[in-house]
Amino acid sequence: MIEESCDVLIVGGGPGGSSCAWGLRDSGLDVLILDKATFPRDKICAGWITPAVAELLDIDLLSYDRDHILQPITHFRTGIIDGATVETEYSDIVSYGIRRCEFDDYLLKRCRARTRLGEALKSIERLDDAWIVNGCLHAKFVVGAGGHFCPVARWLNQESHSEKSVVLAQEAEFPLNQEQQELCRVKPDTPELYFCRDLKGYGWCFLKDGYLNVGLGREGEKQLSAVRDEFTHFLDRQGRVPREILGKFRGHAYRLYGLQKRKIIDDGMLLIGDAAGLAVPQSGEGIRPAVESGLIAADVIQNCQQQYSRDCLVTYQEKLINRFGKWPDAPAKSVVPAALRQFIGRQLMTSQWFTRKVLLDRWFLQRHLPPLIRN
Incomplete structure (x- = not known):
């Protein structure tokens, strides 16, 4: 009926x-x-959302900020898990944590x-x-x-x-009390991104107005918990996020x-x-x-x-x-061995120019994309 x-x-x-x-x-x-x-x-x-999203949806950020968490992002800390890190600073707000x-x-x-x-x-x-x-x-x-x-x-x-094109991820988001915030070295305006050594995924930690989000995602990874544990041990060893304050992780998936x-x-x-x-x-x-x-x-x-x-x-x-962009007729096959691609990728991750211009500006912030024209 x-x-x-x-x-x-x-x-x-x-x-x-x-x-x-x-x-x-x-x-x-x-x-x-x-x-x-x-x-x-x-x-x-x-x-997090970029200013382009807020503009496209005509969101009054000043009004939104009065009743919701809206964390300005002006820096990033990036690198390889157990490797060197790169600090990138922007002169303007490039994104907002929500x-x-x-x-x-x-x-x-x-x-x-x-x-x-x-x-x-x-x-x-x-x-x-x-x-x-x-x-x-x-x-x-x-x-x-x-x-x-x-x-x-x-x-x-x-x-x-x-x-084949599915990413599995596990994340935890939870509020920190004052003592926990003092133990956590993640800065609110500086999300931290750490790539796995094989470059098949990355982990992140992000503090937004007292709420900490920690997670890790990998493409095609069936046993994610072990990789997640390696990442959280890394954060603990580096003094970024003590393991004892981490909340319960939950999983989700998305298709690339x-x-x-x-x-x-x-x-x-x-x-x-x-x-x-x-x-x-x-x-x-x-x-x-x-x-x-x-x-x-x-x-x-x-x-x-x-x-x-x-x-x-x-x-x-x-x-x-x-x-x-166009869907390929068949999955792309590289003639460069995976080990060599990963070695080159790890070297690029230590470059200030590559980190800013490619990793952050293009891949994460998509600053190269022009505004969407609707019709």
Whole structure:
């Protein structure tokens, strides 16, 4: 029995889903967000946004800072685990630390869409030119915005089982008392990034207004706990973060963009953010791609004028490729031995120029990307 209908059903209320809804706020379309969680909810994430994201979403940072954590970032400490480190200083604010439980709740409330929270997507079926979700929701269009484990993405990619482009991560975020803050040498304006010696992942520690976030992620790593323990021992030995103050680690996953083709559109349906596998390959950054893909999707949905055939939605796929790059026809194979690539990479990590211009500016901060032009 149909209980509720909408024009656009967005499955997932994170930054991608809420940005898509925000982009549709003046479209005249009835937008509904479905999420299995209730907000505010805990979200595992190192948690920072660049000024480009704040500008794109028209966030008043002074207003946001009054009621939420917003930690300015002007420095970075980077290096190899058990190796040399490099300190990089910027003359301006290049990013802001946020807590995802606050940031996601803020965006969701601001987008003005109707919500059904605390309700998971359990079933989806095509009926004529619409979708029936959970046997009771009727939607003309469905946006998959539920992250790496998005049920819409799984439905759309039932034939794909490869995990080659997936990063597994474990993180802990917790408040520090005064005594713990005195023991912790991580500076609030200076996130610390330490790469594994094989360069297949990196760990981080980030203090934002009394909340410490420590984590480590690796591509294709099945046994992550041992690597995480090596990292936390390193932080303890270096006097950066004493192991005894660390909170409980939790895991999550995301898919890197451009390493493997993924179906992201079909009749009356598309994927955004981590559901589409848009995380930046070199850093795993996912907030900006989620926000931008959500806004691109909103523009395409409006331009379709409620004619949601796959042919009309090809424009969305083309816009993503223009913005983030083309998917390869086959995984790239290097002729340079892995050991030599890793040796060269470790040498580059000690270079001030490479650290600033490539590692930070390009991979982590994406300062080379021009502002997103919407149409």
